[in-house]
Amino acid sequence: MDYEKIQNAANFLKKRYQEQPIIGLILGSGLGVLGDEIEEAVKIPYNEIPDFPVSTVEGHAGQLVFGLLNGVQVVAMQGRFHYYEGYSFDKVTFPVRVMKELGIQQLIVTNAAGGVNESFSPGDLMLITDHINNMGSNPLIGPNDSRMGVRFPDMSEAYSADLRKMAKEIASNLNMKVQEGVYVGNTGPTYETPAEVRMIRNLGGDAVGMSTVPEVIVARHTGMSVLGISCISNMAAGILDQPLNHEEVIETTEKVKASFLQYVKAIVAELGSR
Numbered sequence: 001m002d003y004e005k006i007q008n009a010a011n012f013l014k015k016r017y018q019e020q021p022i023i024g025l026i027l028g029s030g031l032g033v034l035g036d037e038i039e040e041a042v043k044i045p046y047n048e049i050p051d052f053p054v055s056t057v058e059g060h061a062g063q064l065v066f067g068l069l070n071g072v073q074v075v076a077m078q079g080r081f082h083y084y085e086g087y088s089f090d091k092v093t094f095p096v097r098v099m100k101e102l103g104i105q106q107l108i109v110t111n112a113a114g115g116v117n118e119s120f121s122p123g124d125l126m127l128i129t130d131h132i133n134n135m136g137s138n139p140l141i142g143p144n145d146s147r148m149g150v151r152f153p154d155m156s157e158a159y160s161a162d163l164r165k166m167a168k169e170i171a172s173n174l175n176m177k178v179q180e181g182v183y184v185g186n187t188g189p190t191y192e193t194p195a196e197v198r199m200i201r202n203l204g205g206d207a208v209g210m211s212t213v214p215e216v217i218v219a220r221h222t223g224m225s226v227l228g229i230s231c232i233s234n235m236a237a238g239i240l241d242q243p244l245n246h247e248e249v250i251e252t253t254e255k256v257k258a259s260f261l262q263y264v265k266a267i268v269a270e271l272g273s274r
């Protein structure tokens, strides 16, 4: 990971947007609409930012959105980079490093995920308590640049207990049900086989997806606190007697959009008032 490139991208963004964002948001499949809620927005397409990768998946706008969410200065990634698109882990996590360089200390990561825990239902929101890296590699492999973080980062609180407690209180204030559980990150792009879903359940996974894990590893390397929220868009393969498809994922995120937006905005307002 080239620190000069990270600084270069961050300096470019600081020139384009002079306020100091305090919260970073990564918006998952179908959840990019949150970026449209940002007021006084300055939108910067990824292809204008030096060394930024460019997104290829449908339903991902591919821009950084700076501005006010519920009165709080934020920067949101509308569209993320996935390992299955062919990007290296360095590319996938580059925006997280840039956010850190912009001064972000708190990162809210969202995704659409398959429900592995049979007590979950499509449309549930799940606070991520922890993750299992099942992607076969780690974005920190390679020489460690100590300007960015330590060689052997602690992952005992990958997802901040403090932020999760706050998020649970907000859910209860809003009368919203939120689940909690362990997110398992696979590479994709295939959905899992039913046997893999049984394995994931036996290993302690509650939800499965194709993102988030690399970004959170890098966020923790840089010392950011992370709050993770999965939208359970479907039950994982083999649980219901029906095949999976991307349209279903988008349909469900579309249905929960309103409550998801309300929830994340309330969380951001609380973080901004701290």
Ligand code: HPA
Pocket: 112, 113, 114, 115, 191, 192, 208, 209, 210, 233, 234, 235, 236, 237, 244, 249
């Ligand atoms: N598996 C993996 N990734 C996903 C799923 C799933 O069932 N749903 C949404 N993203």
